Amino acid sequence: MKLKEDLNPMLLLLFHLMVWIYTFVTFLPSYVLGLVSRQDGVVCNHEEERAKRVKVYSSLKHPEGPYRAFSVSDRLIATPHPGVDTVDKLFEYTVTRFAHRDCLGTREVISEEDERQSDGKVFKKLVLGEYHWLSYEEVFTAASQLGSGLVALGQQPKTNIAIFCETRAEWIIAAQACFMYNFPLITIYSTLGGPAIAHGLNETEVTHIITSSELLQTKLKAILMQVPQLQHIILVDNTLPSGSSYPRDISVHTMAAVQKLGVKPENAGRERTQPLPSDMAVVMYTSGSTGIPKGVMISHSNIMATITGMADRVQELNEDDIYIGYLPLAHILELCAELVCLCFGCRIGYSSPQTLSDQSTKIKKGTKGDISVLQPTVLAAVPEIMDRIYKNVMNKVEEMNFFQRTLFILAYNYKLEQLAKGKSTPLCDKLVFKKIRSVLGGRIRALLSGGAPLSAATQRFINVCFCCPVGQGYGMTETSGAGTICERWDLGTGRVGGPLICSEFKLKDWVEGGYRSSDKPYPRGEILIGGPSVTMGYFKREAKEQEEFFEDENGQRWFCTGDIGEFHEDGCLKIIDRKKDLVKLQAGEYVSLGKVEAVLKNCPLVDNICVYANSEETYVIGFVVPSQKHLQALADQYSIKGSWEELCNSKAMEELVLKAIAEAAVTAQLERFEVPRKIRLCPDPWTPETGLVTDAFKLKRRQLKMHYQDDIERMYGGK
Numbered sequence: 001m002k003l004k005e006d007l008n009p010m011l012l013l014l015f016h017l018m019v020w021i022y023t024f025v026t027f028l029p030s031y032v033l034g035l036v037s038r039q040d041g042v043v044c045n046h047e048e049e050r051a052k053r054v055k056v057y058s059s060l061k062h063p064e065g066p067y068r069a070f071s072v073s074d075r076l077i078a079t080p081h082p083g084v085d086t087v088d089k090l091f092e093y094t095v096t097r098f099a100h101r102d103c104l105g106t107r108e109v110i111s112e113e114d115e116r117q118s119d120g121k122v123f124k125k126l127v128l129g130e131y132h133w134l135s136y137e138e139v140f141t142a143a144s145q146l147g148s149g150l151v152a153l154g155q156q157p158k159t160n161i162a163i164f165c166e167t168r169a170e171w172i173i174a175a176q177a178c179f180m181y182n183f184p185l186i187t188i189y190s191t192l193g194g195p196a197i198a199h200g201l202n203e204t205e206v207t208h209i210i211t212s213s214e215l216l217q218t219k220l221k222a223i224l225m226q227v228p229q230l231q232h233i234i235l236v237d238n239t240l241p242s243g244s245s246y247p248r249d250i251s252v253h254t255m256a257a258v259q260k261l262g263v264k265p266e267n268a269g270r271e272r273t274q275p276l277p278s279d280m281a282v283v284m285y286t287s288g289s290t291g292i293p294k295g296v297m298i299s300h301s302n303i304m305a306t307i308t309g310m311a312d313r314v315q316e317l318n319e320d321d322i323y324i325g326y327l328p329l330a331h332i333l334e335l336c337a338e339l340v341c342l343c344f345g346c347r348i349g350y351s352s353p354q355t356l357s358d359q360s361t362k363i364k365k366g367t368k369g370d371i372s373v374l375q376p377t378v379l380a381a382v383p384e385i386m387d388r389i390y391k392n393v394m395n396k397v398e399e400m401n402f403f404q405r406t407l408f409i410l411a412y413n414y415k416l417e418q419l420a421k422g423k424s425t426p427l428c429d430k431l432v433f434k435k436i437r438s439v440l441g442g443r444i445r446a447l448l449s450g451g452a453p454l455s456a457a458t459q460r461f462i463n464v465c466f467c468c469p470v471g472q473g474y475g476m477t478e479t480s481g482a483g484t485i486c487e488r489w490d491l492g493t494g495r496v497g498g499p500l501i502c503s504e505f506k507l508k509d510w511v512e513g514g515y516r517s518s519d520k521p522y523p524r525g526e527i528l529i530g531g532p533s534v535t536m537g538y539f540k541r542e543a544k545e546q547e548e549f550f551e552d553e554n555g556q557r558w559f560c561t562g563d564i565g566e567f568h569e570d571g572c573l574k575i576i577d578r579k580k581d582l583v584k585l586q587a588g589e590y591v592s593l594g595k596v597e598a599v600l601k602n603c604p605l606v607d608n609i610c611v612y613a614n615s616e617e618t619y620v621i622g623f624v625v626p627s628q629k630h631l632q633a634l635a636d637q638y639s640i641k642g643s644w645e646e647l648c649n650s651k652a653m654e655e656l657v658l659k660a661i662a663e664a665a666v667t668a669q670l671e672r673f674e675v676p677r678k679i680r681l682c683p684d685p686w687t688p689e690t691g692l693v694t695d696a697f698k699l700k701r702r703q704l705k706m707h708y709q710d711d712i713e714r715m716y717g718g719k
Contacts, residue, residue, distance in 0.1 A: 149262030170236035295539030309500030319345035384697035456493035482533035622676035
């Protein structure tokens with residue numbers, strides 16, 4: 001939907017007159033007294049000046065870098081406080097400051113009901129109550145007891161232990177226990193399939209695993225025979241499955257029972273082995289978007305450097321903030337975000353994608369989702385989730401009557417203009433955008449985006465409708481999540497900010513792709529990240545490690561990201577391509593698959609898209625998960641009948657969607673060879689459970705190719 005539209009000049013004049021009268025009456029005294037300041041995350045004039053300043057230190061004679069934040073032109077910073085150099089020390093330090101404040105919150109489950117749909121399918125629906133909180137001191141005590149109990153069960157320092165669990169308070173408690181007692185924590189996504197889970201457990205040779213009753217029954221139990229070294233299973237939800245039998249001599253314990261074991265005098269009196277900064281804290285398995293998941297070895301010093309860098313960039317956090325945790329804690333974005341929140345004494349309330357909003361799949365109709373009850377002030381999200389919110393709101397705007405729709409467009413465009421000038425829009429926020437803000441609880445004042453590029457349209461939508469800044473970040477598991485984060489007063493879109501104080505960047509020429517640090521107007525090249533946040537490498541993958549990690553003459557570690565970036569005059573980085581996503585067609589043209597997908601996802605008919613290209617062919621094809629609402633409307637327009645599956649398999653519908661995609665491509669100024677010539681409409685959405693996308697909703701290209709191999713052959717003229 002286009003928000004810049006030709007509207008009745010009288011309506012436009014009337015709207016601006018209302019805004020000016022309100023501003024004059026309400027804010028003139030403040031301007032006279034010089035008291036105007038930042039409100040609700042909106043940028044004011046002095047912050048507009050800060051947004052324009054240069055953010056990095058780099059020699060003009062060396063456009064390849066290194067690029068550093070100005071405040072650390074001499075040296076990178078790796079610890080937040082003197083002597084606080086491991087994750088366990090940091091949490092102890094935090095507990096001394098916020099001991100009795102609320103720390104981790106879990107929502108009470110009042111009842112669980114079965115709801116039968118019209119098609120006969122039965123879905124479980126939850127009725128949930130209020131959040132119940134553990135204080136910082138209670139979390140510390142619980143973690144200490146659990147760590148002591150694990151020692152009593154035979155877990156040894158510097159010996160791996162796995163956590164295979166959904167995001168919840170017990171996940172962080174277990175992690176803090178492992179950090180305290182120097183147990184390297186093996187994190188595995190709860191959505192991975194059996195072979196990937198077994199691979200991670202066998203490769204790291206764990207004897208103890210922390211999981212939930214549901215995951216034990218649905219996933220772990222089926223592969224226990226494939227993990228011969230496993231001896232102990234600890235269940236976080238404190239319910240032992242009845243009537244279950246397990247192979248060999250595997251023992252199953254509740255987390256509460258292990259904690260009780262830890263407080264016994266003979267166990268509680270043991271001296272714990274504290275980790276050194278160089279000790280491994282986490283082996284984090286990647287989501288496997290390019291094949292078998294790789295275990296990234298992350299030391300305590302790596303995590304501390306990342307926390308230091310992120311805390312410096314988001315220092316406006318305080319103990320009054322509430323963060324909602326729902327993304328996978330096995331992902332570096334969520335783990336780092338929560339650890340940083342804990343540094344500032346924030347409260348973390350837990351949720352899940354199935355209970356997050358009032359419309360979530362497990363929330364009983366008429367009851368409140370987690371975000372409505374918790375009303376968080378800080379939120380982390382991946383672009384896929386924000387794109388969905390953007391499309392849903394825009395769909396509702398299209399359904400408004402003429403007056404409502406006109407008011408929304410006027411307010412939206414007016415606020416865009418005011419944001420560009422660094423000014424607030426209190427009238428628009430209260431009259432027009434208040435209801436939209438309530439979708440995220442109504443109190444969000446900061447939103448962190450990571451995992452993939454966020455489109456400019458979606459970012460501006462969040463700025464306008466949710467009245468908060470969006471801090472795009474760039475990092476990866478191999479750099480402990482550290483890299484860049486946009487400053488909250490940065491008005492730009494499509495960029496990921498400047499380097500954190502714990503990391504520095506270089507641009508390496510990629511001649512084959514046509515990117516060089518000598519390019520004008522901006523230096524471009526493959527992004528290399530260096531500093532104390534760069535991890536120890538890959539677990540038992542020395543060859544792969546040597547390909548992507550290296551040390552310079554000063555002993556500093558660097559990681560070759562494979563992403564292509566450019567640095568702007570103010571020091572902000574923009575990701576413009578990815579080496580692995582670049583395919584050379586038969587005629588010699590290079591196609592950036594990620595770039596094409598990012599553009600075409602803005603087409604209303606497209607919910608998700610995977611672009612595919614074969615170097616032996618002359619054109620691009622695509623797989624599209626269509627928007628059910630828009631596809632049905634298109635079918636009705638052309639009198640095409642059928643079920644959802646029949647519409648997706650219809651050649652006529654394929655041609656109509658292909659035409660719409662081609663129009664969107666022309667509007668976005670894609671090259672002719674970048675536009676898919678053939679597509680396949682996919683009736684089933686791609687979710688982490690299908691194995692076709694990661695937990696961060698990144699495309700798993702290898703799995704998608706295998707899944708649609710027959711369609712690829714058909715579209716390329718094969719069988």
